[in-house]
Amino acid sequence: xxxxxxxxxxxxxxxxxxxxxxxxxxxxxxxxxxxSSAAFREVDRVESLLSRFDAGSNIGQINLLKPGxxxxxxxxxxxxxVQALWVWKETGGAFDVTVGAFxxxxxxxxxxxxxxxxxxxxEARSRVGxxxxxxxxxxxxxxxxxxxxxxxxxxxxxxxxxxKAVEVLEEWEISDxxxxxxxSSVLALGxxxxxxxxxxxxxxxxxxxxxxxxxxxxxxSLGGSGTEVQGRHILDPRTGHPSRGHLAAWATxxxxxxxxxxxxxxxxxxxxxVREFCAAHQDVAAYVVDQDGVVIHIGDR
Numbered sequence: 001x002x003x004x005x006x007x008x009x010x011x012x013x014x015x016x017x018x019x020x021x022x023x024x025x026x027x028x029x030x031x032x033x034x035x036s037s038a039a040f041r042e043v044d045r046v047e048s049l050l051s052r053f054d055a056g057s058n059i060g061q062i063n064l065l066k067p068g069x070x071x072x073x074x075x076x077x078x079x080x081x082v083q084a085l086w087v088w089k090e091t092g093g094a095f096d097v098t099v100g101a102f103x104x105x106x107x108x109x110x111x112x113x114x115x116x117x118x119x120x121x122x123e124a125r126s127r128v129g130x131x132x133x134x135x136x137x138x139x140x141x142x143x144x145x146x147x148x149x150x151x152x153x154x155x156x157x158x159x160x161x162x163x164k165a166v167e168v169l170e171e172w173e174i175s176d177x178x179x180x181x182x183x184s185s186v187l188a189l190g191x192x193x194x195x196x197x198x199x200x201x202x203x204x205x206x207x208x209x210x211x212x213x214x215x216x217x218x219x220x221s222l223g224g225s226g227t228e229v230q231g232r233h234i235l236d237p238r239t240g241h242p243s244r245g246h247l248a249a250w251a252t253x254x255x256x257x258x259x260x261x262x263x264x265x266x267x268x269x270x271x272x273x274v275r276e277f278c279a280a281h282q283d284v285a286a287y288v289v290d291q292d293g294v295v296i297h298i299g300d301r
Contacts, residue, residue, distance in 0.1 A: 006176070008193070011036035015043045016051075016158055018182030022169075025176040025192055035172045039165040039179065046161040049077045050153045052100070062133075062142050062151050063100075070136075070143045078140045080153060080160045080257065081133070087156070087261035088130045091277065095265035096237035100150025101127040103235065106242075121240040128237055158185040159223055159260030166256075178217075184224045184263075187256040188217035202250050203287055203295050210295040212287065215252070223259035224250040225267045226289070236268045243268045248289040252301060262286070274298055 006026035011033060013020045022039055024032040051057045055064070058077040065071055073081075087095045101124035105116035116124075127146055134143040153160070158181035166187055169177055176190030178198045192198030197218030204226065207213050215222065225234060226248030234243045249266035253259040266274050266286055274286050278299035285299030 009033070009036075011040075013040035013043065015040070016047050016161065016181060018158065020161075020165075020179065020181045022165075023178045023192075024174060025190065027174075032174075035169060035174050038172065039168050042165045042168045043161045043181075046076060046157070046164050049074050050080060050157045050160070052150075052152050052154070059151050059153060062144070063149065065142075065144045065149070066147055067145050068143065070141045072139070072141050075140060076160075076164065078135065078137055078142075080156065081135055081142065082137055083160065083255070083257045084153065084156050084261060085130055085133075085135060087258065087265060090281070091262070091265040091269065092273075093129070093238050094236070094268040094273075095155070095261050096128065096130055097151050097153055097156065098128050098130055098133060098149055099235055099237040100152040101125075101148070102237065102240040103152070104150065105240065106235065116240075125240060128240070155225075155264040156257050156261040158182065159187075159221065159256035159258070162187040162221070162256040185221070185256055185260050186217065186223075187221045189219055191218065203289065204248065206248065206289045206293055206295050207287070209293075212295055212297065215287075215301070217252070220252055220254060221256035221259040222250060222252050223256065223261070223263035224248070225263040234264060234267045238268075244291075245269050246271070246288045246290060247293065249274075250287040252285045252299075254283055258284075271296060271298075 009024045009029050009032035011022050022036040049058045052059045054060050058073040084097045105120045105124050132146040178188045180186040188198040197216040199214045200217050202215045203212050236243050245268045249263050251259045251262035275298050278284050285301040288296050
């Protein structure tokens with residue numbers, strides 16, 4: 001008896017300090033494995049460009065630049081930086097990949113949490129702000145205007161890696177697939193396990209209490225950020241203090257990189273600001289959890 005439900009082939013790979021998974025609906029398992037390996041190789045390649053922990057990566061080299069110096073970077077690095085710049089501008093600075101100086105203020109050398117004083121934050125504030133990072137997209141060059149700028153693409157890099165991996169999958173003519181990085185960054189193509197798309201978990205325990213546990217994605221991405229696992233670890237790049245906007249936030253977008261960046265920005269922004277953003281960007285929707293634990297759905301989906 002045929003149920004009409006396709007067989008799913010799952011493959012996992014560790015990268016970017018998390019586990020990536022490719023789920024292919026239907027088809028031959030051998031080909032699905034081969035395709036997934038190609039996608040994972042692309043994730044590894046993106047990580048080699050964007051990792052701030054590797055002094056030889058593009059981002060590692062940017063962080064060593066002195067004011068006025070320029071660095072030629074890979075097209076993919078420039079693409080990711082341009083997307084980060086877009087999110088920074090559109091959210092009024094609620095998302096900023098130069099927030100690394102503030103992060104250092106909140107951690108000891110051993111990685112333990114630290115409550116910084118205002119003097120340390122003031123010094124760090126002089127090294128935060130994407131206006132200090134000058135991009136020349138046509139020449140694939142990056143320049144900094146401030147020494148010791150700490151660029152960290154961790155809040156957008158996983159989503160960007162998913163976007164690049166899906167390009168590989170599409171080259172293989174794989175059109176019904178879901179790929180995620182650590183479950184917080186998800187990109188889905190095709191119909192998956194539902195008539196109209198892939199069912200993806202959202203809103204965690206807050207959503208379960210509110211009756212919102214899954215969303216359906218089709219040719220769309222979902223990015224999530226929250227306080228459940230690491231506490232209030234997301235900093236407001238406008239102040240240097242931990243975010244007080246929302247307990248958790250999810251954003252949907254055609255781009256996984258944009259969804260990732262926006263979910264981080266929505267943690268910092270007020271609910272009204274998120275509403276205004278989604279009204280101005282019709283391809284974006286959001287789920288945010290306010291300080292009382294109430295789930296709020298914003299946008300058309």
